[in-house]
Amino acid sequence: MKPDTSTAAQPRRQRAAQDPLWLRVLLTSIALAIVGILIFLPILHVFVHAFSEGPFRYFEHLFGDSANRDAILTTLSVAPRAVILNLVFGVSAAWLIARFRFPGRTLLLTMVDLPFAISPVVVGLALVLLYGNQGLLGPRLSSAGITVLFNTPALVLATTFVTLPFIVRELIPLMESVGPDEELAALSLGASGWQMFWLVTLPGLRLGLLYGIILCSARAVGEFGAVYVVSGRIAGRGQTIPLRVEQLFQQYQSPADFALASILTGIALASLFARRLLESASGPRKIQSATTSGDAA
Amino acid sequence: MSSRVPLPGFALSLGYTLTFMSLIVFLPLAAIAWKSADLSWEQFVQTVSHPRALAAMRLTFSTALIAAAINIVLGLIVAWVLVRYEFPFKRWVDALIDLPFALPTAVAGLVYASLYMKDGWIGRFIVPMGIEIAYTPAAIVMVLVFTGFPFVVRAVQPVLEEIDTDLEEASAILGATRWQTFWMVLWPNLRPAVVTGFALALARGLGEYGSVIFVSSNLPGKTEVAPTLIVARIEENKFAEATALALVLLLSSFALLGLINVWEKWSRRHEA
Structure with missing residues (x-):
């Protein structure tokens, strides 16, 4: 060599x-x-x-069947909400953990990882115990006319729980490596806190945000165990793509099942591919920022 | 150091972060704690020592352990080849390692269920040889090997990259065989990473549900894992029993992760 x-x-x-x-x-x-x-x-x-029955049948399986179409729509409405919730949380928690030292910080850092250590099924159970008919909050909420369980909110809550660590975990190391110098410079030049945040902090996190969103979306779309428990699995209502995959499996509808599974597989592959792209993009960027800071000094 | 820096937004980010985590994570977990408080000790023991529960626990722990052990061997080989050798399409192979993290478990279950059936791509070769995997505990192990595969590879890879080949050269020049060099020079360095990868794969395997229900026949007492039993109890509205089983799962994965932390600190101190 x-x-x-x-x-x-x-x-x-x-x-x-x-x-x-x-x-x-x-x-x-x-x-x-x-x-x-x-x-x-x-x-x-x-x-x-x-694609065993040809591309035409493939798309017919995906969009011709109303239950499949509903599953795709449900996933499209649940996953983005979970990602947005975790995105705002991720930025806030990363700012807190990477920029400040306070008592309980290490504990908080551990808590952020907690969802990784909990079986999705247990997450589902926890939500049932909280929002179910016999749950802690369920009866009070339902008397106020709010149904959480077996409904979209439960799917969003379950998905958010399971995918909570992904974006924060991307942002914390990135924010720590960037350091607060540019933010402090912006403040000393008279920027307000929010100006600093929008013009300095967020642009610096661009790649981490993008990568975190990709990872989080891929996992949000594919979440099964937690969503399985809280969905109630009524056809066409609260059934995400992975749940529909399981139902078709029970009904031995192999080609339609694999057609739906191919969407999920495609998303997984795309997220891996995007990660590689971002990694090769972040390499030269690091060098560039190192030289520019050298110029400044 | 940073605390002296007058950066804004501490109160806002602290407030938002804690509120969000309370609503999404702590409140549901509090519901589990609340339900377990309802559970008397006798009730807990009775639920957990029920033959069906015992069988499910045994199957969960044994399949997750076997799968994680298999992943040590597979992970070491793959990490070694990726770090030390050059071959065509290496970057693509390296990228594929993470697929089990990205692929929804339902898809993994679906594919693994059909690959090993009599007329499946792999089943058609191994079923005539008398190897029946579909719907047996072996199928659960297979799919857990898949879902846990990246853990050991990704834990070992960076460590292997950092190991100085001078050590191996010295060992070879002093007359050690390759195998001796591996066991006496490389393995002590790799062990902490392997243990971490193993424990993470194990913790993941204990809670795995999505892929397992596809590949297993889910027969109570035979091929039913603990998460499947929990779901069954929830569907029967037997929440106390579901909670008791969930507690066992929760505590074992917390204990595992706690052990890794202690182990990592311990091995770091002994390195220094």
């Missing part, structure tokens, strides 16, 4: 730490087989089965 022949000892030393060719070939084949069987084959399987 490296045409560095200046030191004669180099090749021998490298060989000493390198695996023999047979081992390299063997391990690479095993690794490719693992990724192939575990990940690549399933993706291929989704698309092959989705």
Whole structure:
């Protein structure tokens, strides 16, 4: 790889730490087989089965069936709300945790990760215990005419809970690495707090926000366990795409099922692709900001 | 240091963050605590030691453990190959590693259910050989291996990248075989990352529901995992029993994550 022949000892030393060719070939084949069987084959399987009856039937499955159409619409109304809620929360919590030191900060940081440690089914149960007929708040809310459970609000609450850490976790390290210098400069030049926020803080977080939103959306669209418990699963009402996938599975409607699954798979693949793009975009950007700050100094 | 800096918005962001977390996270968890307070100790023990519950717990813990253990081996091989070797399409393979995090569990379940059936892409080869995976606990392990796969790879990869190959060279020059070098030089460095990846995969496996209900036959006492039993109890309106089971799941995953934290601190102190 490296045409560095200046030191004669180099090749021998490298060989000493390198695996023999047979081992390299063997391990690479095993690794490719693992990724192939575990990940690549399933993706291929989704698309092959989705299009097994041709592209026309594919779109008919997606949009011709009213329950499928409703599932797509429900997902489109639930996921963005959860993402927006977590976006505002993410910016607020990141500002708090990355810019201030206060008692309880470490605890708060741990709490932000809590949803990762809780089974989605338990999240669903918690919402049922809170908003159900026999729940803590359910009876009071329903006498006020508000139904949360088995209704869109419950789907949004469940999805928001499960995807809560994604955006904050992207923003905190980014905000910490950027540091408050530019914000302080803006303030000392007479900017108001909100001017500083809109003109300095947010633009600096651009890539992190974008990446966090992508991750959060991908997970929000695909959430199953928590949503399964609180949806009530009445066809056409409160049924998201993943729930409809499960229902079609029970009804042995394979091509329609894989057609819906292909949307979710496409979103997952797109989020991975976008991540790679952002990562390669953030590389040169880091260098650029380093040079500009060097110029300023 | 930052606390002395007169940045604005502390009260606003503190207030908003705490209010939001209370409404979304703490209030529901308080409902679980409230329900568990209703539960007497005898009731709790009775629910958790019910044969069906015991069988579900046993299946949940054993399948999650086996899957996480398998992921140690698979994860180490894949991380090693990705860090140390060059091969075509390496960037694409590396990008695919994260798919199990991004792919909805329902899709994973759907695909894994049909891959291993008699006429599935993989089943048609292995079923004639007498390997029946579909609807058995083996299918649960398979799908948990999938959902937990990125944890070990992504934990080990950065550590492996940072390890100085000088150490390996020294070890080779001193006459160690590759295998000895791995066990005596590399493994001690990799162990904390492997343990972290293992514990995260395990914690994820304990709570997994979406993919499992597709690939398992969900028979009570046989192929029913704890999250499935919790859902069944919720659907029967037996909330006390569902809460008791949920508590066991919650406490075990908290204990796991607590253990990782302690372990990480401990191994960092011993490094220094």
